[in-house]
Amino acid sequence: MDFRSLLELLDKRGELLRIVKEVDPKFELAALLAQAEKRGKAILFEKVRGADYPACGGALLTCERHALGMGRPEDYLDGRDAYRRLLQDAWDSPLEPVHVDKGPVNEVVLTGDDIDVTRLPAPWFFDGDTHSFITAGLGLADDPDTGFQNLGFYRTPIIDAKTISVGASGISNLKRIYGLVRAKSDRMPIAIAIGAPPAMYITAASLVHEGVSDLQTAGAIQQKAIELVKCQTSDLMVPAHAEFVIEAEVDFTEDVSHVMGEYGDSYGNNTSPIARVTAITHREDPIFQVINGGMTPEHNNLGVILFSHLRQELLDHLRTSFDFVEDVHIHSYPPHGGARSRATIAINKSDDTQPQQVIDTVYGYKSGRFPMANVLQRVVIVDNDVDVTNAYDVEWAMASRLSGADRIEAVETNGMIRDGKSIRLSVDATVPVSLSESSARPAFPDVSQFNLDQYI
Incomplete structure (x- = not known):
């Protein structure tokens, strides 16, 4: 056509x-x-x-x-x-x-x-x-x-x-x-x-x-x-x-x-x-x-094409080194993305050093002409009970599971604003292994057990 x-x-x-x-x-x-x-x-x-x-x-x-x-x-x-x-x-x-x-x-x-x-x-x-x-x-x-x-x-x-x-x-x-x-x-x-x-x-x-x-x-x-x-x-x-x-x-x-x-x-x-x-x-x-300028819908939608492939490529790359990595999502829209994007990675960790290993690997990876350190502004690591595609769920993890200042790392980098600087942020929003058993999230029974349609 x-x-x-x-x-x-x-x-x-x-x-x-x-x-x-x-x-x-x-x-x-x-x-x-x-x-x-x-x-x-x-x-x-x-x-x-x-x-x-x-x-x-x-x-x-x-x-x-x-x-x-x-x-x-x-x-x-x-x-x-x-x-x-x-x-x-x-x-x-x-x-x-x-x-x-x-x-x-x-x-x-x-x-x-x-x-x-x-x-x-x-x-x-x-x-x-x-x-x-x-x-x-x-x-x-x-x-x-x-x-x-x-x-x-x-x-x-x-x-x-x-x-x-x-x-x-x-x-x-x-x-x-x-x-x-x-x-x-x-x-x-x-x-x-x-x-x-x-x-x-x-x-x-x-x-x-x-x-x-x-x-x-x-x-x-x-x-x-x-x-x-x-x-x-x-x-x-x-x-x-x-x-x-x-x-x-x-x-x-x-x-x-x-x-x-x-x-x-x-x-x-x-x-x-x-x-x-x-x-x-x-x-x-x-x-x-x-195509309109700025961060407008048609302009943004073209970014979805690139990040769809980068997401899977990054996931495949991480899984070659870490069998505990379960999912990756890249948020490229405001308020969770902007001049650069946010990658959220769900892991099933057994060691508290694993989130930092993943973060270092992400920022060190280059996909063709796209270095992740230039594409991503933030990398957030969450537990596998967090839906990485749901930005509000990710925000909940950061608000609820950050257990210390050492779980946040900020590195100065070049900014997207003219002649400016920016901060590349890494966040480990996972539960410490020692507290994992006491940190389960409350959840209602599955709809297959109690389905409202059967009651009305």
């Missing part, structure tokens, strides 16, 4: 709001999008001031919409391990993309003096932002290490009519690619696809799997090969059914700093090379996709 088909489906289901009144891309669009998200709606802005195209946000607001966007039942991604299973199945049976001569995305081709990225309805989200940003753009670049095209989410500030910058965080694959190419050349082709097939967004938010390309993964996820067309000004291949593609050439001789309200509900400061736009291609009647 392509992005356009998903919007049509949401419209039929009554889940798409249409705004015919002109809106300002600076603050107004983002504010209205945030309100629509709280109502569980996608929203289409038909007129955006200063822009030549409509904009739409909230299309991938929920796991149900991710499933619909892949052409699957809306409950397909229910359960905390659903994304991990989806991706693992795709990696086990990847589907090679298909190259086609043309597609909807190059129905209109703009080059030379016709290029003007300021005519795109890219929002200015927050008053602390430095630019308008393309947030639903998927960056495509050749990866010298793998031989595949890399696919990822990269913040893209609009600098002027013919200049953008494709931001690459320190742990991103694009940052690594920049380093490899910069060592040999001052220039690099890149493409930004906007309104691409939803399966590509799920893939872009996930981990890279060795030996399988992102585009092969996306095809397997949607059970149909991704169709690709060649760029107008480079050899990069881009999704034929996207709404827009921006083609550009990265110039490593000139950097630009940019700030945007980020996933962790704080401002992210980034410096990245400029990219000169060489072409814009789009459908005859394109719709510009937007």
Whole structure:
């Protein structure tokens, strides 16, 4: 399914709001999008001031919409391990993309003096932002290490009519690619696809799997090969059914700093090379996709994809060393997660030194390009009678079972707030072994013994 088909489906289901009144891309669009998200709606802005195209946000607001966007039942991604299973199945049976001569995305081709990225309805989200940003753009670049095209989410500030910058965080694959190419050349082709097939967004938010390309993964996820067309000004291949593609050439001789309200509900400061736009291609009647900035539902939901896989990978890693580890859960939403997340680990301990062993192993682990010490802000160890998926149960354990100051460790680390510091916290919220027999939690009999439905 392509992005356009998903919007049509949401419209039929009554889940798409249409705004015919002109809106300002600076603050107004983002504010209205945030309100629509709280109502569980996608929203289409038909007129955006200063822009030549409509904009739409909230299309991938929920796991149900991710499933619909892949052409699957809306409950397909229910359960905390659903994304991990989806991706693992795709990696086990990847589907090679298909190259086609043309597609909807190059129905209109703009080059030379016709290029003007300021005519795109890219929002200015927050008053602390430095630019308008393309947030639903998927960056495509050749990866010298793998031989595949890399696919990822990269913040893209609009600098002027013919200049953008494709931001690459320190742990991103694009940052690594920049380093490899910069060592040999001052220039690099890149493409930004906007309104691409939803399966590509799920893939872009996930981990890279060795030996399988992102585009092969996306095809397997949607059970149909991704169709690709060649760029107008480079050899990069881009999704034929996207709404827009921006083609550009990265110039490593000139950097630009940019700030945007980020996933962790704080401002992210980034410096990245400029990219000169060489072409814009789009459908005859394109719709510009937007993902709201900050810690907003659609933005957060993409984080679920990554943490679903990290959770299982971390659990598997811990179990190779500790047979007493029973479960792991990563809380990535406020109030228990934010700029970084909280991992809660349930153990069946026989020794009071075991929680610290687990904590040290967690913070020392690195999953691909994701060091746990950078991803996690807190690690909490609980007994196996605590539901690690229930944040309130975890808070109860911390409030009830912390038996001494030595069960808490705070380590200063780099903060997500600009130029700031933060504390990496470890909490052993388990009952001391000597008190375990007297610390049982009261529990009502199981519903199979006394079922209210049999009494009314």
